[in-house]
Amino acid sequence: MVAKQKMLAVSGLLSGAVIWGLIWYPYRLLSEVGISGALSSLVTYLVAVALGVALFPAAFSRIRHAGYLALLIGLSAGWTNLAYVLAVIQGEVMRVLLLFYLSPFWTVIFAHLLLREKPGAAGYGVIAMSLGGAVVMLWRPEFGLPLPQNQAEWLALSAGLMFALSNVLARKAHNLDIQVKSLSIWIGVGLLSLLPILWAPSMAQPLAALAWNGWLWLLFIGVAIFGVTLAVQFGISHTPANQAIVIFLFELVVAAISSYFLAGESMSLQEWLGGAMIVAASLFSGKLEQQHDGN
Structure with a gap:
């Protein structure tokens, strides 16, 4: 039973790494037909919320009494996912992911x-x-300080920061179950995605002209997000942190291959070197968890 549970946990984390290493592509396809990142995030996470409410009505009831930690998890994870989607639509996939994986620092x-x-x-x-x-990755002498150089890179940086915050909050909220945490995340993304559309309602107009295959993409992404969120939450709960981090880094491999073949993107030697240092920090951060667990 223990071996089976561990296998399911590792499979859940791997599925998360694969999905998030590929999900940039359908979001870009939707952007090309006029569906903004905020609008596609709103629709896809509403699908996840609808599935969650339908399948876990008791969890939806519990979330109203879960307290401020559920709210903070929802908002921090909400910005993580929204900012990530906006970043991979606008920027180079691998640079976005490597900036995102500064999360061990945060x-x-x-x-x-x-x-x-x-x-x-x-x-x-x-x-x-x-x-x-x-x-190392961002250093460009002609630009001065080694800071993110465009909006996509700043979004990626902020997504990694909020990802770290949401994970620490999830550890703090040990009394909340997987379903409540997942619902908090889906609702959080939905609410934050709604804000820019309320500010500029015209952003929603392209939905009226969206072809049936576009709606299928939105539905597919929403179902995938629903499943992978639950799988990852289960995996995190049943896998040592150092092992979980190693598995999550498989997302970089998937993203590198998919961005090369689907978008023709590649990285310079300098960017690979800086990225290797960030990946090494992610791997090493797992040892911190191991030390805390042993204390």
């Missing part, structure tokens, strides 16, 4: 602030390696 900080976990020498090593990788 995790060390949030864990110290919210969970009172002291970084120690290993924690400061993760911070140094993450920042060093970002500097």
Whole structure:
């Protein structure tokens, strides 16, 4: 039974890595026919919310009494997913993902602030390696400081920051079950995606002219998000953190292959070197979890 549970947990994390390494493509296809990232996020996450409410009515009832942590998880994870979608539509997929995977740097900080976990020498090593990788990847002498150079890269950076915050909050909210956390995420993305459309209602007009295959893409993405969120939440709950991080990094492999063949994107040697440092920091951050578990 334990072996089967572990296999299911690893499969859940792998499915998350594969889906999120590929999901940029249908979102880009929708963007090309006039469906903005905010609008496609709104529709796809409404599909996930509808499925969640239909299949887990008790969880929907519980979420209203879950307290401020469920709200914060929803908003932080909501921005993570929305910003990620906007970033992969606008920017280079691999640069977006590598900036997103600065999350171990933010995790060390949030864990110290919210969970009172002291970084120690290993924690400061993760911070140094993450920042060093970002500097190497982003450094352009002609642009001055090694900062993100466009909106997509800033969105990717913020998505990684909010991803770290949502994970630390999820660890803090150990009393919330997987269904409540998942519903919080779907509702959070839906609410944040709705704001720009309320500000500019004309953004929703392209839906009226969307072909049937576009609606099928939206439905497919929504169902995929529903399933993969539950699978990842299960995987995180039943897999050691260091192993989970290694599995999540498979997303980079999937994204590198898919962006090369589907979008013709490639990275320079400098970007690969900086990315390798960020990946190394992600792998090493798993040892921090192991240390905390052993304390």
